[in-house]
Amino acid sequence: MLIDWSDEYFIGIPRIDEQHKMFFEGVHRLHKVCVANEGEQVVLETLVFLENYVRGHFQDEVAFMREHEYPRVEEHRKLHAKFLERYLELIGEFKESGPSQGLAVRMGEMVQGWLVDHIAEADRAYAKHVMERANRQQ
Template sequence: MLKDWSDVYLIGVPEIDQQHQGFFVASHRLYEGILDRDGKAAVGPAIAFMREYAEEHFQTEEAFMREHDYPGIKDHLRQHVAFFKRLDELENDLMIFGPSQDLADRALDITQDWLIDHIADEDMLYALHVKAGVA
């Protein structure tokens, strides 16, 4: 089931929260394309957005974590690398095989995994670290 934005995903860092909301919007755009059986047309722009989003967002997050001496930064950075690897695979398949409904479904799976596992869980950890006043 597609996740909707909720204040439960707010981590309390306005710039990062705004970026997370943008990721939810893009995920829903891809989902709507898939529901309309237009995923083939939606997948290229969705993958391009994911790349642009990840590059900007990860830089923002990483700077924030460094600024606050977040002790879990190395593990968090590994997760960013893993996301780029999954994205590279999507881009490679798009280049080799072209856009398809299957590729759109895979891209949506990645966005949902990211929304559920990373934003809701992992990003909350560094936010809690800062809120606890440990930094």
């Protein structure tokens, strides 16, 4: 089951929060096209769209962390890379076996599960750093 966006996922950085919301929406859209059996091409396009969106979002996050001298940026980058690896595996699986309810459910759960955990821990950690740094500089 996919969960809906909730404001409890806000980390307090509007630009990033907006991207996280879009990320959530992308997962819902992906799940919808899989379940609705809209055909292989549509699913693949949605997968690739989300992949590109996520890549852009990760780049933006990393640039933001560097801008604010977050010390754990490399560690964070690795988390992103690991996610992309798993995501690409799912795309590979999809290309091999085509759309199925099972794969749709697993994709949704993997992507959303990762996102929710990642926001709650890793993203919150850099947001905290940025806020504390801003307070010190005041």
